[in-house]
Amino acid sequence: MAIRIITMKCFLKITFSLYSYLSIVSAFSPHDQYLINCGSGDPATTDPYRRVFNGDSESGHLVSTRASRVFNANPSSSGLYRTARAFNRPLHYVFPIKDPGTHHLVRLHFYPFNSSYYSEAQFHVLANGFLLLHNFRITESENLPVIKEFVIPVDTEKLKITFVPLDNSKFAVVNAIEVISASRDLVADLAQYVDFEKNEQISGLLKNGFETVHRVNVGGFKVTPFNDSLWRTWVPDDKYLKSSDETEKIRFGGRINYQLGGASREVGPDNVYNTARVIRSSNGTIPNTNITWVFEVEKGYSYMIRMHFCDIASVATGMLYFNVYVNDNLAYENLDLSYITNRLLASPFYADFVVDEENSGVLTVSVGPSNMSLPRTVDSILNGIEILKINNSMGSFDGEVCTEFVLRSWRRGNVGVLVPLVAVIFLLLIASVFMQRRRNWFGDSVAWSRLPVDVSEVNLKYGNQLSSGAIEDEQAATESKEEEKHQRKKNHSNSS
Ligand SMILES: *[C@@H]1O[C@H](CO)[C@@H](O)[C@H](O)[C@H]1NC(C)=O
Numbered sequence: 342m343a344i345r346i347i348t349m350k351c352f353l354k355i356t357f358s359l360y361s362y363l364s365i366v367s368a369f370s371p372h373d374q375y376l377i378n379c380g381s382g383d384p385a386t387t388d389p390y391r392r393v394f395n396g397d398s399e400s401g402h403l404v405s406t407r408a409s410r411v412f413n414a415n416p417s418s419s420g421l422y423r424t425a426r427a428f429n430r431p432l433h434y435v436f437p438i439k440d441p442g443t444h445h446l447v448r449l450h451f452y453p454f455n456s457s458y459y460s461e462a463q464f465h466v467l468a469n470g471f472l473l474l475h476n477f478r479i480t481e482s483e484n485l486p487v488i489k490e491f492v493i494p495v496d497t498e499k500l501k502i503t504f505v506p507l508d509n510s511k512f513a514v515v516n517a518i519e520v521i522s523a524s525r526d527l528v529a530d531l532a533q534y535v536d537f538e539k540n541e542q543i544s545g546l547l548k549n550g551f552e553t554v555h556r557v558n559v560g561g562f563k564v565t566p567f568n569d570s571l572w573r574t575w576v577p578d579d580k581y582l583k584s585s586d587e588t589e590k591i592r593f594g595g596r597i598n599y600q601l602g603g604a605s606r607e608v609g610p611d612n613v614y615n616t617a618r619v620i621r622s623s624n625g626t627i628p629n630t631n632i633t634w635v636f637e638v639e640k641g642y643s644y645m646i647r648m649h650f651c652d653i654a655s656v657a658t659g660m661l662y663f664n665v666y667v668n669d670n671l672a673y674e675n676l677d678l679s680y681i682t683n684r685l686l687a688s689p690f691y692a693d694f695v696v697d698e699e700n701s702g703v704l705t706v707s708v709g710p711s712n713m714s715l716p717r718t719v720d721s722i723l724n725g726i727e728i729l730k731i732n733n734s735m736g737s738f739d740g741e742v743c744t745e746f747v748l749r750s751w752r753r754g755n756v757g758v759l760v761p762l763v764a765v766i767f768l769l770l771i772a773s774v775f776m777q778r779r780r781n782w783f784g785d786s787v788a789w790s791r792l793p794v795d796v797s798e799v800n801l802k803y804g805n806q807l808s809s810g811a812i813e814d815e816q817a818a819t820e821s822k823e824e825e826k827h828q829r830k831k832n833h834s835n836s837s
Pocket residue numbers: 412413414454455456457458
């Protein structure tokens with residue numbers, strides 16, 4: 342493994358030195374941005390972060406308003422959550438996409454309006470073939486608002502988000518929707534797969550969607566959407582920390598040196614990189630300890646762990662070496678930040694690791710001193726952590742079910758409403774037996790299959806996963822666009 346890590350570093354060095362000393366100046370503005378205040382006739386509602394949401398009644402995104410009801414039930418809450426739209430049959434919002442071929446952020450906001458919400462709102466949410474939420478309901482113990490965030494690839498010129506009530510006795514409901522095109526460097530195609538016996542590069546992540554499970558600003562304060570160019574929220578790390586003995590929070594007042602090839606401001610904002618937690622030598626000895634964070638996750642999925650690093654603690658370059666572990670497995674040995682950032686301090690970058698949940702319901706992330714750590718310096722650092730659930734092979738984030746099945750079972754479940762009672766019972770019986778079968782069939786046939794394993798040629802071309810920056814992604818995106826065009830042409834000639 343030592344050998345592989347050394348070769349990886351070489352690629353990394355190459356990519357980075359080509360673009361060093363160029364700093365990123367242009368501010369990000371998304372090609373697609375839809376902020377929708379559901380159930381509202383008000384053309385403009387401002388949220389606490391000064392973003393303007395448009396009412397959905399006149400927006401044209403809602404395909405039909407006829408089968409939906411508007412709830413006007415939270416007079417005390419902020420403008421965005423004062424209204425909601427509820428559906429008693431499947432209905433969708435459609436968003437034209439100017440920037441197909443990239444990942445888009447989809448955020449769904451839920452804010453229950455009264456007690457009947459908790460018993461009667463139960464539904465599924467679908468988006469372009471991904472099952473975002475299945476049998477979703479909000480319980481009275483949850484903190485409000487409940488916001489679900491997904492980053493999904495959108496290859497078509499439309500994004501369709503469908504709300505499907507569980508059955509006739511339930512309704513689907515939503516308070517606000519955000520659809521925002523991500524910067525191209527937000528999702529990288531490569532990552533390092535880590536488990537008990539393997540540590541290898543994998544590719545093909547651009548095909549996947551991700552659900553945000555935890556997003557943490559290590560050693561710092563909560564970062565609100567106001568201070569994040571993709572309007573994300575980052576929470577402090579304290580509640581995830583296993584033990585805070587011998588660790589120290591630090592805060593940096595200087596400028597964060599964003600470099601091309603490293604992390605961009607869209608990957609992580611200044612407020613994430615200018616705080617960290619460190620292990621520091623005391624009395625000339627390297628502490629024999631790790632910093633460990635523990636994250637609860639749902640079993641049965643793969644997760645992407647994105648770690649954000651920025652050396653804001655060292656007084657000079659070449660003094661910080663440490664090990665990185667995920668689930669107690671060595672993920673990166675002797676990480677040398679100044680080497681990676683071409684000897685520039687306070688220069689951020691990130692590393693993506695993919696892991697399979699190992700039936701424990703938790704993922705752990707640790708950093709700790711390595712064999713190369715030096716006394717009288719900082720011996721470990723971490724600035725941010727994101728835990729992202731990867732969709733399963735059915736395109737689902739919420740169970741072994743696919744979107745077609747959800748839509749079909751709605752139709753099947755509600756087909757008998759107008760026919761005589763006997764027929765209704767008969768149909769329902771058949772439907773339920775059939776549904777049961779389908780469910781079993783899906784349940785049995787689906788085993789998690791690993792992401793495709795990368796071949797070495799790709800390594801050479803794309804460099805290291807740690808540098809997953811703009812250059813490589815641009816390339817990948819162009820390729821996939823070409824492919825798509827080709828595919829469209831093919832389809833066209835087939836149909837004519
Ligand atoms: C909840 O609010 C809705 C919409 O305002 C209303 O129709 C319903 O009767 C309310 N239910 C209860 C239990 O208050």
